[in-house]
Amino acid sequence: MEYLKCEWIHDDADEPILIYSEMDDERYEVRKIEFYRDGRYGYAYEDVEVGGVGVGLGEVPVPTIEEIAEDEFGHFVPMLISKDEFEEVWKDTVSNKNP
Template sequence: MRYLKVIWRHDFDDYPVELYSELDNEGYEVRKVEIYRSGRRDYADFAKSTGQTGLGEIPVPSIEEIAEQEEFTPAWINADEFERVWDLAVLES
């Protein structure tokens, strides 16, 4: 598994500003957390989703492709950081 964090810079309150994804070897999302400017956290996995969050139906683009869009800042993170964010989102639901 690989873990990706993307900061999304925008002015919309209805869209997340941080996206965390757990990716399988083919780049498909297995779990995902979206954090909003208000602090709300939504999440999705194969069994459950909250808010408007859902798993992508196609593989996530490469980190280089994501970084080409100036509003996004992607970074690989470790499993521990993802699990911390995941646990907080699940506890809040």
């Protein structure tokens, strides 16, 4: 498994500004949490999608950090994180609250 935190810099209130993804060995998302500028959030795992706008798991493998960072407009700031960091965010967001 690999864990990604990605800041998305933009002005669209309907899109997330921070995305956490847990990916399998082929880089397909297993779990994902999205946070929005106004405090909303959404998450997805297996066949579950809660909150957010189109928060579902990606249907294609997640690009590498290098590919994400190469965005020609510089809108994405990706960072690999530890499993522990992802689990803490997941626990604080998904296990303890409802959107």
